[in-house]
Amino acid sequence: MSVRLKLTLSYAGFLMLAGVLLLTAVWVFVLRFWPAGSLVPKLSNLRRVFDPTNFGPAVFSTAAVVVLAFLLVFGLVGGWLLAGRMLTPLTRITDATRRAASGSLSHRIRLPGRTDEFRELADAFDTMLAQLEAHVAEQQRFAANASHELRTPLAITRTLLDVARNDDNHDTGELVDRLHVVNTRAIELTEALLLLSRADQRSFSREHVDLSLVAEQAAETLLPLAEQHGVTVETSGEVAPTVGSQALLLQMTTNLVHNAIVHNLPAQGNVWVTTSAQPHTVVLTVENTGEELAPQLVPTLVEPFHRGTERNRTHHAGVGLGLAIVNSITQAHDGTLTLSPRPGGGLRVTVRLPTAPPRTGNRRP
Missing domain, CATH: 3.30.565.10 (Histidine kinase-like ATPase, C-terminal domain)
Known part of the structure; x- marks a missing residue:
């Protein structure tokens, strides 16, 4: 059952209960204790409470059924409309969640109106979306920069090897020294990336x-x-x-x-x-x-x-x-x-x- 249906049935059930209590009160205290033309009940009239010949039960029962049916329909329709109005903010939050799940993080709910539980939830969700969007953008920049930084020493290594392969008179010792420097830089970069990942994941003992x-x-x-x-x-x-x-x-x-x-x-x-x-x-x-x-x-x-x-x-x-x-x-x-x-x-x-x-x-x- 949806939340809206639950709220609707709750409103209708509460209204039905209120109607039953109201009709019971009317039947017990008004129809039994107050005779026609009297404003104050008399103790002698209490005997009439148990006398079914003084009233028409069938007439009263028919009227009660009509009133209860009206209250039921009124409660269902009114509860459905009222629940829909109350749950409108949740619908907007759900739509924003679906859009975020599909990869769109730029959308914001920006729920209008006074501050209540729904407004606080929407504002918290907007804040989370903003932080998530910034984090994803930062990770994308990091990945692009890391790829660029790692590509540089590899490209230099390939160039040095190509030059050495095409030049038989090239000094091998100089080539080895340059390759050592480039390789050292690549190792330092890789170790730094691993250390950064370890710190971000908090995978360490304290x-x-x-x-x-x-x-x-x-x-x-x-x-x-x-x-x-x-x-x-x-x-x-x-x-x-x-x-x-x-x-x-x-x-x-x-x-x-x-x-x-x-x-x-x-x-x-x-x-x-x-x-x-x-x-x-x-x-x-x-x-x-x-x-x-x-x-x-x-x-x-x-x-x-x-x-x-x-x-x-x-x-x-x-x-x-x-x-x-x-x-x-x-x-x-x-x-x-x-x-x-x-x-x-x-x-x-x-x-x-x-x-x-x-x-x-x-x-x-």
């Missing part, structure tokens, strides 16, 4: 992690790269306990520090890595000196394969997934990522994660 120790480990690992670029890396802060994947959080911090090193001043640059703990969150902040960034450029840096065309580019710039991976890992740990330009140049990146109770065995040495 444990207690101290972000301050993670920050120190990432800075120590990237110290040779910082010295090569003439960048000074400073770490400071307090114990920042959270719950998550040790490996993913280390990868997140490493990406941030690596990004801060390679996108810095040509010489004598600085990177500051700090951690702090608040009542409900732990904070990891990575700042670096560098050229001034346009405010409209900063939010786009977390998009996959967006390397920041206005920023310094080196052979250590990566495959364009560094901050995208950071964003995915942060979201997978129920945290937030904030990017903002530093006054005078450079970037400030702030990661906020839910805090975890400190454990005795997880103290810093």
